[in-house]
Amino acid sequence: MKFVGIISDHERGLFKIGQPLSEYQIQKEVPVENLEQIINYLENGTVVVSFLHYVYDKMNNPIVPLIFYTDGTWIWPSYLGYYYSKQYTDLIPEEFLTDMKNNNYNPPTVDNEKLLEAQKLYVNTYDPNRKGGK
Template identity: 35%
Template structure:
């Protein structure tokens, strides 16, 4: 699934630096004598809004023209704060108080109070560019994007292939980068095992050797893979499917919790495939 090249690329320090840069940019654009100001950025898909106001001592909000330069900074921050499978925020409220205090509230769950309604395609663009797993897609976003709500449809499961149609290990994939090798192995081998046999299979790349390939199935709730995937990577350097590798990279090599209903779904998926 295509995503902007910088999505999720900002670590905590970089996020704080950009947040402070946004504050400085806002402060420089405010009129002399200001004491407090609010700036709110809203975005879904390609639809963006930026509104600003000064706060009078009695709490009244006085609308002002928002500083144009800050929109690009908010856009960058939003993309950089994307979390794999969790998405990113859809609005941010930046509060400034003279002489130099600020707070920022990020909203990823509730529909913003749009000044003008986003076009219908913006909601689908949002889920395409910043994918979320079904359980964290807000109902309003799912409905407007034309996607089923999480309660209506469970996310699909992907199964990784180890062998080609002739039963041979797939060895033509690009080699795993050295720095990722151990992280991938840890993810593949530490994921919950949902099915396992007591015996081991023959190593297809070393058929004369001792049977050592684990007859297991692992899952992280999104993908299913045989234990052979980790074995052939560890023993022979055979890379997993490109899309599985990318999925694991997007997760930050952190395994999610896999609940019991998901494990049951995975077992049903595996046994159904085995019967076919």
């Protein structure tokens, strides 16, 4: 399983593997394909871990509660859809987009074993010494 779309601006906890938002490009020209379906996919994954913590954007507007979702292959944060819809399209790699398409934009059901694996991965993937990048 792979983490995707994590932005270090929102890493207040120990989990620090993302890159700052400023390192991602905004794609202004091209309209995003299948945006609605992608957002829907991102919001309907299986919950790996959910926090009692609200995520705010730079302008201090509330976005979403902090949740990590999975589809069995990828693990992504709840704010990913928000930034993707703001044209931060390179947050999502092409392979993930292909996976979504292959799943008919409907996140597959994740069994308990896979879910536990994802939770373990999350808990074990913090690193206070590594900053930005992998």
